[in-house]
Amino acid sequence: MNDIIAFWANALRQNWGLDARLTRLDGEYDLNFLVRATNGQDYVLKVMRPGCEAELVDLQVKALEHIASEAPGLPFPTVFPDLQRGYLPRIEDHEGVPRLVWLLECLPGQCYAKSAPKSEELILKLGRVLGATDRALERFTHEGLARGDFKWNLTQAGWIEQHLDAVSSPARQAVLAEICSEFNAISGKLAGLPSQAIHNDANDYNVLVEAEPGQRPGVSGLIDLGDMCAAPRVCDLAIAGAYIVLDHPQPERALAALVRGYQAANPLRADEVELIWPLLRMRLAVSVVNSTLMALENPDDPYVTISQAPAWRFLEDQSVNGGLMPARLRVACSLPVTDGAERIHAYLSAHRGQFAEMFGQGLKDVPIGSLSVENSVWPQNPFHMPLAEAARVGEEYGTEFWLGYYNEPRLIYAEPGFRKGPWKASDRRTVHLAVDVFAPAGTVLNAPISGRVEAVENRDSHLDYGGVVILHHETPQGDPFYTLYGHLDPEVCDRLNPGDPVAQGAAFARLGDVTQNGGWAPHVHFQLALTTNGMRANWPGVGDPDELELWHAVCPNPAALLNLPDDKVFYRPTDKQAILQGRQDHFGGNLSLTYDDPVMLVRGWKHHLFDEWGRPYLDAYNNVPHVGHAHPRIQAVAADQLKRMNSNTRYLHPAQTAFADKVLSKLPDHLEVCFFVNSGTEANELALRLARAHTGAKGIVTPDHGYHGNTTAAVAISAYKFNKPGGVGQADWVELVEVADDYRGSFRRDDPDSAQKFADLVDPAIAALQDKGQGVAGFIAETFPSVGGQIIPPKGYLPAVYEKIRAAGGVCIADEVQTGLGRLGEYYFGFEHQGALPDIVVMGKPIGNGHPLGVLVTTKEIARSFDNGIEFFSTFGGSTLSCRIGKEVLDIVDDEGLQDNARLMGDRLMTGLRQIETDFGSVGDVRGMGLFVGVELINPDGSEGREICKYVKNRMRDHRILIGSEGPKDSILKIRPPLTIEAEDVDMILWALRDVLAEVGDYSPPPSCDHDHHHAGCGCC
């Protein structure tokens, strides 16, 4: 091999004048080399197999030249002429055999097959490149394009029909036979389309992807024109599509993105778009038949069959709705969803006001009620709609006539059947595609327009339609459209049959009652559809908010048929962009927003949140909703108290002492006195005052990178704030000590004395305060530093520190805002883990579950020192409402076993994360206790992976999981969900994190190529 490399390096020098290091690349028949030239450039040298048809290589060279001149911006490699200005010299190899040789530019990037994520944005860019390529090739001619019988020419794909019996499984043969018959059905149309030069093999190894630093990935190369031929352009698109859909989590959307991109560069006609789906399937059929035949020829090569697996997975996937694909792709191309769509819209608009009134009365003045995510709380639990609630939905709008919106995102569709994916936070269909008319059961329905019965059924399962009728109508030009009426009295099934005519204005059904209509408050769900392809009688009544373009086209607003203006019934959720703009206009720039694409959240339940479109998110970040979002007991206690009175601590109320008793029951006996305030900040401010009052000193020792609040004094003890660029800097009464971080700090986990060694760092801090005359008022620390990076100090650290502080006369303050109240699972407070006894304990955030509340607890002696005759008063601290809520939170933690749940779920999470740590190089450390967890991400050199962390956090949000990032270099993922989290949610976090970290493997550092599938010119290595 070395001889061959030396030979071709020499040939390169002689013919192209380049000195270079050559590395062999894979190639089925040809010799391909990656060329690293001393001029700093990379090339690919292709030495064609002996006897290779010169015409086919010439075809590629000429096509590349043509593209370069027609569309110089397209990512195709340049071909470099030799010293004689020839592009394709014939050079004798080391055995004296003449070979055609050409030198190409080596394009950057890695194969699409190995890049991740395969986002719709990237696929759209690929579509654009392919469309522009076909445009550039439109006028390209070459004799080599007429390839005679060529198995990869999709117009000739019918050859596989004679080989279907090579496929052993009868079920698979049937799949292929069906694809062939669909192909035969379109072959006439295909033959009628103009033929042109096409790339013909934009497979996932021929597309290169590159992300410029800080940019989103784009297509950096489309390589290997070896399969070029003449065919209709739509074949090129279908072939690319055949690879894009494989193993894509959302193949339909991926294909639509590809087609949308293609369309933007090279507009297709509707008759071409209709061919994409059958052609795509035929291409996959050709692939599997071809490799089956190859397997028969090479029975020992397992790769041949393995390579079929993704294609079979796709072809046999029942969840892909092929019937809907033409509509989906037409919409992606901004073409009318059906040939008659524009005429139907014109007809309906023109006759608005002339249709028969469905309820015998005009609906213009009927009120409209919203069941949207934002406006309504039906159902209370967005993951479960009990029959009792379904029967009462919208009761606030009365029992007479009222309308329900089209395009309204609702959470009332709560059953798992409405979601796509295994998790509670998976994609969910929420957006209503019909208009509802609520009216008393038994109200008669008249047909707004004449038609015939397409379907009539009683769908009697839980929360289904009950009686349902679909009518078929036609415009005067004969364009069909359909209307659906759900939640009817099923007696309609006894009277109507498919095919029966229904005259305009005819009373054809009546509204079912709750026992007949699926269980809902009586109403009709009235939906219009322009096609039933892919739906038949099973129309989705609600759509995924991320597929609305499709659903608006297939099932448009039916207002015209109700003689209503479209706007009256068209729901518009709050516009996120407008809210964002409002924030920018009216708030300070340092009021930060999480995520590159911020989320707007309008509902919550336990550990899930919902945006304005009803998209669910798993909340794995927020510790304030300690017992879960929208907890019914918190709602009840708050409402109950607000109905009575809400006052302050100047008056007696049993709620104050009840709350104090509950708090103190969780603490060591020496802590006996409570102060109620409004926030963690206020509690820490007060802690400073108590410490100073008790000691007469001012100085405070505190760990670096800590956070204790946002007021002047709280910031002064929060290095996380005062030490930031632009921060106020360190006060002379504050001394910092290193955080007891045994992963990155001065003393590591393998050091058995690390706790004492970290504690000893307090000595010089005490000395410094004393030298400055500040004295030692105390030591304050987050028991487990949180913003510092979710750190668990080595056991024994705090007692050792406390001993030193007390010896210097100071008091010891434990800030348990992050760690307290059972989050740690094994311990109710963090100081218990340390075996330390603080003099002051500060609680905040979770103790109010969202209600502003802070609590400080201390000893009788310290409280006495503070009681100097000046009143202590916090207007809202300890309000009746706050006390009731605070006690309720602590009671719920006990009653629902949430501390225990934190331990169990924390263990599950940590076990999974530790496995992830071993599997992914970018995970440096996993640490935590209960549901207080940190995952430190690192660069290949072990340094803090800030960029990786940012990427992971944003991608987790794309997976609908909210987590945070922390640490001095913002390189630590912070996982800190409400204590209600369940096993399936923990599993979702682990699944998504694996998925995202796999992308990071490709993200930073660049991947190392495994050489198992290499086309010359691939920039993988």
Ligand SMILES: Cc1ncc(COP(=O)(O)O)c(C=O)c1O
């Ligand atoms: C450890 C710690 N202490 C105090 C505070 C301040 O609490 P608040 O924001 O309620 O004032 C925070 C807030 O993040 C905190 O994390």
